[in-house]
Amino acid sequence: MIKNIQSLALGILFAGVLASCSNNSNKNESSDSTSTTNTTTTTMKTGIQQKDWGEYDGKKVYLYTLTNKNGVQVSISNYGGTITSFIAPDNKGNKSSIVLGFDNLKGYLAHPPYFGATVGRYGNRIANGKFTLDGKTYTLAKNNGKNALHGGLKGFDKVVWDAAPLNENTPSVTINYLSKDGEEGYPGNLKVSITFSLSDDNGLKIEYNAETDKATPVNLTNHSYFNLTGDVSNTILNETLMIDADKYTPVDTTLIPTGELKPVKGTPFDFTTPHKIGERIDQVPGKPVGYDHNFVLNKKGASFEKAAEVTDSLSGRKLEVYTTQPGIQFYTGNFLDGSIKTDDGKPINQHTALCLETQHFPDSPNQPAFPSTILKPGEKYHTETMYKVSVQ
Numbered sequence: 001m002i003k004n005i006q007s008l009a010l011g012i013l014f015a016g017v018l019a020s021c022s023n024n025s026n027k028n029e030s031s032d033s034t035s036t037t038n039t040t041t042t043t044m045k046t047g048i049q050q051k052d053w054g055e056y057d058g059k060k061v062y063l064y065t066l067t068n069k070n071g072v073q074v075s076i077s078n079y080g081g082t083i084t085s086f087i088a089p090d091n092k093g094n095k096s097s098i099v100l101g102f103d104n105l106k107g108y109l110a111h112p113p114y115f116g117a118t119v120g121r122y123g124n125r126i127a128n129g130k131f132t133l134d135g136k137t138y139t140l141a142k143n144n145g146k147n148a149l150h151g152g153l154k155g156f157d158k159v160v161w162d163a164a165p166l167n168e169n170t171p172s173v174t175i176n177y178l179s180k181d182g183e184e185g186y187p188g189n190l191k192v193s194i195t196f197s198l199s200d201d202n203g204l205k206i207e208y209n210a211e212t213d214k215a216t217p218v219n220l221t222n223h224s225y226f227n228l229t230g231d232v233s234n235t236i237l238n239e240t241l242m243i244d245a246d247k248y249t250p251v252d253t254t255l256i257p258t259g260e261l262k263p264v265k266g267t268p269f270d271f272t273t274p275h276k277i278g279e280r281i282d283q284v285p286g287k288p289v290g291y292d293h294n295f296v297l298n299k300k301g302a303s304f305e306k307a308a309e310v311t312d313s314l315s316g317r318k319l320e321v322y323t324t325q326p327g328i329q330f331y332t333g334n335f336l337d338g339s340i341k342t343d344d345g346k347p348i349n350q351h352t353a354l355c356l357e358t359q360h361f362p363d364s365p366n367q368p369a370f371p372s373t374i375l376k377p378g379e380k381y382h383t384e385t386m387y388k389v390s391v392q
Helices: 105-109
Strands: 047-056 059-067 073-077 082-089 095-097 117-119 130-133 136-139 162-167 171-179 190-198 203-212 221-223 240-243 247-249 292-296 305-311 317-323 327-331 355-359 381-391
Touching: 047 105, 047 162, 047 171, 059 162, 059 171, 059 190, 073 190, 082 381, 221 355, 240 327, 305 327, 305 355, 317 355, 355 381
Parallel strands: none
Antiparallel strands: 047 059, 059 073, 073 082, 082 095, 117 221, 130 136, 162 171, 171 190, 190 203, 203 381, 240 305, 247 292, 292 327, 305 317, 317 381, 327 355
16 A cells, blocks of 8 residues: 655655634545555555655645554654554454545545544534633534534644654654644644554554643544454454443434443443354444444543453454553444545445544543543643554
């Protein structure tokens, strides 16, 4: 998928001009191709490489490829802080990308449903696009029916970030963005810094940091869509999932939490022991059919612990998710409808990819019983998540 990438001199920093752009950037149709099927035979040198990836809103866009000693590769663009590919071998040694991603910037400018994107300032939904903080009511951009979703009309997934590639102990890239006071309705100037690093045990670690000059909700996550077979001709319904969560947050018809923390035992939401994803999916209420729910992780506090595990018998791949966050959103690609196609023309249909988005709970600014997502001046926001791939 990634060829002819020019080597990056160590220590060079790529700075971009921080500015907002209009909400009218969605000029392309969503028929651009994407793929989890492309294999790679290119031998890449361990470290980090970079190539020009176009321009958006007058800013340079780059693609950074992290490669570890095993030849596992992760590519990240400073457009949207987007993971465009995660290339890893299967049990036969064949390499393919296990995430949905485009080969070019044009595909992302058509605004697909957050493929690989960094989402913020608030990942997931806020009811009615409103919340009250310190006695003041804030009205957000509504982009999911009557609700605000993943930061609004132009969230963090649709901006060009500054980038600083590194190659010290592990290949990594840090992206930075200043979300200005009032952007998408949120208060405070929020400085965000995110570091992606790829270890030699095939773990992609994402560290999120933020500071603000005014109290504001913050809930940052990554929205990669995984298909461990590496081929979207295969659904994810035969993949096996474990989530270390005894409770989940039920939702209303608009996918806003009711406020209840409900036990998973005896329900199709019980993944405390491994189950095939498709085993009970038809029992999940709501339309379209599928999971799109936050799970309350059993971990205590902000310790870095294993939260979930997905295995695929066809490829032998296993994906483990570790996090410091209290929740994880399990989404089965319910709204994928075949309108987006792979590089070789295959439609990406419903239930052909899954997301495991580590997070604080949806609608927390309106749910006082949920863990707080309010960041105040003088405080430092810091969370960590790792997606680790291996072969069984």
